[in-house]
Amino acid sequence: MPQTVSPGANSGLNAVDPSPRILLSGRSDAAEFAVVRAELAHQLPGCTPVRLVFPVAEQSAEIDSADLIVVCQSFPDEFPRDAAQELLARSVSARLIVCWGEWCLSAGRTRSIWPPAVRVPINRFAERLAREIRVWQGTAEPVPTTATADEQIEIESRDSRIVHRTVLVESSDQAYQQTLEAALAGLGCRICQANDDKQLDAVFIDVDPPNRRQQAGLRSIRERSPEAQIIALSCFPDSAPSGVDVVVRKDSGFTQLAQALRSLP
Template sequence: MGLESVDVLLIGAADRLEMRPVRDALFQQIRVRRLHHSRDIPSALETVASESWYPHLVVVCQSWPDEFLRHDVQRLIGTLATSRLVCCYGAWCESDGRNRSIWPIAVRVPVVAAKQRIQRELEVLRGARLALPITASRDETFGFHAEPLGNRNEIWEREGARAAQRAQPDLPTRIEVVSPDKAFRHWIVDLLRLVVSHGVVAAAARCAAEPTEEPTTMAVWDLDPWGARIQERLKCFRRRQPDVPVIGLMAMPLPEDRQRVLPYGVVSLVSKQAATDELPMAVHTLFLSCSSDSSLEASSP
């Protein structure tokens, strides 16, 4: 299916700062044929009924629990049964999946992962991915989010990271993965080994007391739970290897978290929910930066 542009129905307080990732995903990555914004579900359905308009994609911005009534949500799902539906929820709604069931599990996604989810829904509309049923279980929903987006090589090439891939053999590549969670640590290691064709990906439960014999190119740190303990370990790491960039991983990073971790040498902060797509891109971006810096140093008199 060659879908060149899409009709989008946007519902909720999309103008809030917290919802910026949703706006960016819609306005920077999608070729929108028509966009209609309503503050609530009833007014959105009035537009649909009066104009007999059925959008390809419905994106809901949920800012607080119980913002939308169960009856209205059921009407929305029933009326737009053929539309792809995504409910992007903010920090105040994190516990809704445990103590409320207004929105189906299959349509809920945290704001920090909205970009990837919307991209997946576009792939569904283009016929490049199987749709996630609205009745999907938690396991099925996790599997849908865990699948890589499109052709990853094409994505990297578009971002200019192909040059970084060519530069990898000339760099002393060693990525250190630090996390107290053994299962998560080894999952990240396996993911990075698919990305780094040359070099070593090493796992560590915590920051080592002494530098390794082989120089580290970059480090990937599990920053949960953020606090004094992790901050002290990052300081220790920075004292030993001040020039090594750090990519941080957090469950649901907020905009202020990115500023909070910057003084500790964390140059990129990746959401764990979007790690399958965002972490490889962050690694390749750093490789590109390292190769550019090396070229500048080599050309300096």
């Protein structure tokens, strides 16, 4: 049975003293955002978030004194673009997390009104909150609101560098493979190509979409690199093929890649 690497409560920190000042907006009381409420209580015990209501002009004092603003977005058009821009302009001294619900994930680059550096899917909220607490404590480098996706990868990868791991990435999606190789290189890995004869520590294989040739491909990898761990990347971990050692959700973030690498024998 392969191990599944996913974010959870253990990614958080213990009590922070003094507590940061937090504003909470959106439909945070909805069932899908239970993880947001739970992680705030777990990682920041004793901290009581203050409610932030759009439009935000009448709450400028609260925004000015906030350390962290969490926006729970249930669907793509929930907030007007000008309201989002106003919050971004006013929250210059606060860290901002926009937590996307399931309906928002399909909006992606085309309909999002928030910069890539502040938005996070709901299953990565625990990880992002833990990192923003470290930023607030001064132990992690903040990702600027204006950061591109590549800049965000570079900054976040500095948190969890892995040294001297030799890996191979296989994917039918060339753009995804290049992104993953860049992320792994940022974590300190040595990237090999399929025709290299170096001994591999791990093979990262994109198993989406499922197809009949995957089992043959996995057997071939085992024959070529019997000592390597096979780490499958999938949007649907429960559907990953047998024969892999670890499954990492594609949207679970680079911290989970680092966690998978640390688990290597």
